[in-house]
Amino acid sequence: MTCDTTQLRGVLIRKFGLEAGTLAGDAPLFSSGLLDSFNLVDLIEHLEQTANIRITPGEISLENLDTLDRMAAFVTRKSAAAV
Amino acid sequence: MVGAAELRARVEALAAWLLRHGLRRRDRVGIYLHPSIDQFVALLAVSLAGGVFVVLNHRWSPAQVARAMAHTGMRWLFTQAGKMSALAAPAQALGCPLIVREPGLGPGPSVPWPASGPVEPLPGFPALSDRDLAAILYTSGSTGLPKGVMISHRNFLDASHRIAEYLGNHHGDRVLALLPCSAPWGVLQLTTMLQAGGQVVLPGASMPAEVARSIRQHRVTGLAGLPPTWIGLVDYLEDRGETLPELRFVTTSGGVIPDRVLEAMPRVFPRAEVFQTYGLSEAFRSTLVPPSWFARKRGSLGRPCRNVDVFVVQPGKGRCGPGERGELVHRGAVVTLGYWADPEATAASFRSCPELREEISDEIVHYSGDIVEMDAEGFLWFVGRRDGLLKINGHRVSPEEIESAAVRAGAVAHAVAFGLEDQSGCHGICLAIQPARAAAFDRAEFDRRLRDALPSYQFPRKLSVWAEPMPLSAPGKVDRAAVIRRSFGEPET
Numbered sequence: 082m083t084c085d086t087t088q089l090r091g092v093l094i095r096k097f098g099l100e101a102g103t104l105a106g107d108a109p110l111f112s113s114g115l116l117d118s119f120n121l122v123d124l125i126e127h128l129e130q131t132a133n134i135r136i137t138p139g140e141i142s143l144e145n146l147d148t149l150d151r152m153a154a155f156v157t158r159k160s161a162a163a164v
Numbered sequence: 165m166v167g168a169a170e171l172r173a174r175v176e177a178l179a180a181w182l183l184r185h186g187l188r189r190r191d192r193v194g195i196y197l198h199p200s201i202d203q204f205v206a207l208l209a210v211s212l213a214g215g216v217f218v219v220l221n222h223r224w225s226p227a228q229v230a231r232a233m234a235h236t237g238m239r240w241l242f243t244q245a246g247k248m249s250a251l252a253a254p255a256q257a258l259g260c261p262l263i264v265r266e267p268g269l270g271p272g273p274s275v276p277w278p279a280s281g282p283v284e285p286l287p288g289f290p291a292l293s294d295r296d297l298a299a300i301l302y303t304s305g306s307t308g309l310p311k312g313v314m315i316s317h318r319n320f321l322d323a324s325h326r327i328a329e330y331l332g333n334h335h336g337d338r339v340l341a342l343l344p345c346s347a348p349w350g351v352l353q354l355t356t357m358l359q360a361g362g363q364v365v366l367p368g369a370s371m372p373a374e375v376a377r378s379i380r381q382h383r384v385t386g387l388a389g390l391p392p393t394w395i396g397l398v399d400y401l402e403d404r405g406e407t408l409p410e411l412r413f414v415t416t417s418g419g420v421i422p423d424r425v426l427e428a429m430p431r432v433f434p435r436a437e438v439f440q441t442y443g444l445s446e447a448f449r450s451t452l453v454p455p456s457w458f459a460r461k462r463g464s465l466g467r468p469c470r471n472v473d474v475f476v477v478q479p480g481k482g483r484c485g486p487g488e489r490g491e492l493v494h495r496g497a498v499v500t501l502g503y504w505a506d507p508e509a510t511a512a513s514f515r516s517c518p519e520l521r522e523e524i525s526d527e528i529v530h531y532s533g534d535i536v537e538m539d540a541e542g543f544l545w546f547v548g549r550r551d552g553l554l555k556i557n558g559h560r561v562s563p564e565e566i567e568s569a570a571v572r573a574g575a576v577a578h579a580v581a582f583g584l585e586d587q588s589g590c591h592g593i594c595l596a597i598q599p600a601r602a603a604a605f606d607r608a609e610f611d612r613r614l615r616d617a618l619p620s621y622q623f624p625r626k627l628s629v630w631a632e633p634m635p636l637s638a639p640g641k642v643d644r645a646a647v648i649r650r651s652f653g654e655p656e657t
Contacts, residue, residue, distance in 0.1 A: 095608075097615075098611065098612055098615045111369040111370075111371060112368060112369045112374075114198060114369075117223065117370065117620050118370040118371070118392065118396075119557075119620045119621050119623065120620060121371065122392075122592070122625070123625055126625075137403050138372065138396070138399035138400045138402075138403040139373075139400055139403035139404040140403075141371055141373060141396075141400065142371065142373035142374075143369060143371060143373065143374060144373075146371075147369075
């Protein structure tokens with residue numbers, strides 16, 4: 082299952098009340114403080130449920146999750162591996 | 165990186181500016197900034213100039229900040245340009261200019277952050293008494309809105325010395341400052357390092373991977389953290405089979421940590437001593453499990469520190485012995501001065517204790533609201549709360565506050581907020597609401613308004629919208645237990 086940046090943008094807008102204008106594909110989400118650790122927990126839960134993947138603690142990093150583009154690529158990779 | 169001399173220069177310059185612009189002794193000055201060197205400089209400068217710093221959690225909403233502005237009669241508020249438009253109206257109405265690094269970007273009164281650099285001869289900074297307030301820091305109670313705890317210079321100095329002593333802080337220490345300065349424990353990260361001549365390292369993102377990276381990159385020697393920090397960091401390290409031998413001390417507090425996480429700490433922090441501690445905003449850093457007792461007393465609140473008096477009392481009965489449950493009461497220099505402009509709340513928690521009259525007469529003590537039990541070795545164990553206050557991820561959360569915010573967010577007849585623990589041991593808030601008119605309920609609008617009213621750490625993780633009326637235990641009174649039982653396990657709507 083592919084997960085794309087547009088879908089994830091929608092998730093962030095709905096879940097965290099963010100504005101579309103602040104969410105370019107490469108805009109830093111966590112390192113910028115736009116989302117915090119409480120948002121992270123919610124987001125992980127959502128990604129695991131909707132993409133049917135399990136994200137291990139060791140995978141929770143800025144490399145995998147700090148931008149919409151990275152997040153989409155990460156979830157896509159995980160979904161493919163789970164199949 | 166800012167060295168001691170430069171820090172001093174910046175603090176003195178800012179303090180001088182405040183005095184030249186009319187700061188009077190004991191005036192309150194707000195700080196609503198991300199954790200940063202600016203935040204540290206501002207709070208130290210306000211203190212040096214004889215004012216009272218009011219650090220507000222940067223996650224607070226503008227509405228909450230405005231309330232604190234009015235409540236404390238704030239003279240100025242240090243904040244960021246991004247917050248200016250939301251705060252312009254209250255700043256104008258209350259005569260509290262915003263001090264920002266980029267002025268002129270919005271309406272309302274603002275002044276530029278004073279430039280550092282050599283100034284004219286420094287004014288004489290006022291001599292203070294140790295009873296003078298250093299700060300007003302807000303904390304939630306079980307009822308009503310957050311209360312401003314009045315913290316004296318003595319309270320901070322006493323605690324700072326206590327902590328630095330048991331941690332053995334020295335000039336080679338580098339502390340990663342994860343705790344916010346909107347809570348006393350956060351400020352103490354800064355004071356203990358200033359005292360010891362050590363270093364404060366500001367973290368990047370709070371993700372465990374980033375915390376580990378900061379620790380390695382800056383050779384951090386110790387840190388203090390709340391339960392989510394430890395759960396996240398330990399799980400991360402164990403998942404990757406990694407350790408952090410850089411750390412020589414770790415301090416836990418703020419609530420329950422799953423035993424599996426505590427038990428793993430000696431493995432993932434192989435060179436660290438673990439200090440389990442306890443305290444409240446109203447009486448902070450009061451008890452400790454010495455590291456040598458860690459393995460035997462995992463999960464304990466500890467024993468009272470030096471120069472701290474703690475009693476366990478049962479109202480109407482007396483002092484509790486080992487194995488008996490009672491409320492933990494603090495007495496002495498550890499007790500803060502009360503709640504700002506809230507005599508009722510102050511009188512409710514800071515009062516004399518009839519059960520101690522024989523020993524200390526009617527001396528004022530602080531009732532923690534925590535029910536505890538002491539074991540045979542004198543170690544305290546948390547049993548529960550006397551009231552309904554929740555401790556979620558190290559933050560006090562008042563169910564009433566969330567319920568009020570939900571009802572104010574509009575078109576909600578009843579709201580029930582409660583805490584829930586997930587599999588990994590993290591706590592979250594669940595909110596069940598009964599819309600006034602189910603058919604007309606706008607979920608997105610409700611979310612938006614609730615988000616405006618509550619900071620992220622109070623925001624419910626699960627929302628259950630009741631399509632049918634909630635069960636009542638009495639006319640007009642919701643049966644909370646029944647609502648919680650039925651909402652538990654309902655799929656997220």
